[in-house]
Amino acid sequence: MATAIEVNCATGEVTERELTAEELAQREVDAAAAAARKAEEDAAAEAAAAAKASAQAKLAALGLTPEEIAALSN
Amino acid sequence: MANTYIQIGSTVTVGSGGAANVEFTSIPATYTDLLIKFSGRSDQAASNGQDIYIQFNNDTGSNYSFRRVYGTGSAAASDSASVSATAGRVGRVTSASSTALTFASNEIYIPNYAGSTAKSISIDGVEENNATASIMVLNAALWTGTAAITSLKIIPLATSNFVQYSTASLYGIKNS
Numbered sequence: 001m002a003t004a005i006e007v008n009c010a011t012g013e014v015t016e017r018e019l020t021a022e023e024l025a026q027r028e029v030d031a032a033a034a035a036a037r038k039a040e041e042d043a044a045a046e047a048a049a050a051a052k053a054s055a056q057a058k059l060a061a062l063g064l065t066p067e068e069i070a071a072l073s074n
Numbered sequence: 075m076a077n078t079y080i081q082i083g084s085t086v087t088v089g090s091g092g093a094a095n096v097e098f099t100s101i102p103a104t105y106t107d108l109l110i111k112f113s114g115r116s117d118q119a120a121s122n123g124q125d126i127y128i129q130f131n132n133d134t135g136s137n138y139s140f141r142r143v144y145g146t147g148s149a150a151a152s153d154s155a156s157v158s159a160t161a162g163r164v165g166r167v168t169s170a171s172s173t174a175l176t177f178a179s180n181e182i183y184i185p186n187y188a189g190s191t192a193k194s195i196s197i198d199g200v201e202e203n204n205a206t207a208s209i210m211v212l213n214a215a216l217w218t219g220t221a222a223i224t225s226l227k228i229i230p231l232a233t234s235n236f237v238q239y240s241t242a243s244l245y246g247i248k249n250s
Contacts, residue, residue: 002094010100
């Protein structure tokens, strides 16, 4: 069972309790949102990497050396 | 320069059962800034560690944004999100895939937390884990809420938990 730890700054009391049904439901919503967000981020990173590789291949086809391509990339 | 640096409440050390979140409540409005020091590790496997999140005043609305730069040890990158998230990203934790017993360290600074404007947050986080990939982040986040911050909750990614020996401390700063 998932638990939450709470520090009451007014009293100094520290309590550990099980998550409420509402908190558990929110956790599931957050998990779904996080999974969707990660999928978007992974797709964007893959697209960026593919675009970079494509650009580097085109530059190489134009006759640029790897050092020249690296200089353009930095 | 700040001339006070007072711990509010007590340091939380997560016990053997882990924790789904760590929350500080009834935060007094008597300081100018807040600082959270958080050392954590997640119980989920992840190749590069995981993000951690914060919510203020139990606000689960889409009122948080972030912008950050990060390095993995071999590459640098940046990312961001507009005000659409239900929690602010505020650093990193190591994961179950990281070297055993390594924990990430984060400092989360919140100026003017008792003011009536949106709250900006600056964060630096590192998750050195004695492995090839080890992310460090420099992160800016924003909560659009205009109420004074009276509670804050630190949350791991998705349905993971903070593991035993993760710690959180809250400090109030005056005259910053």
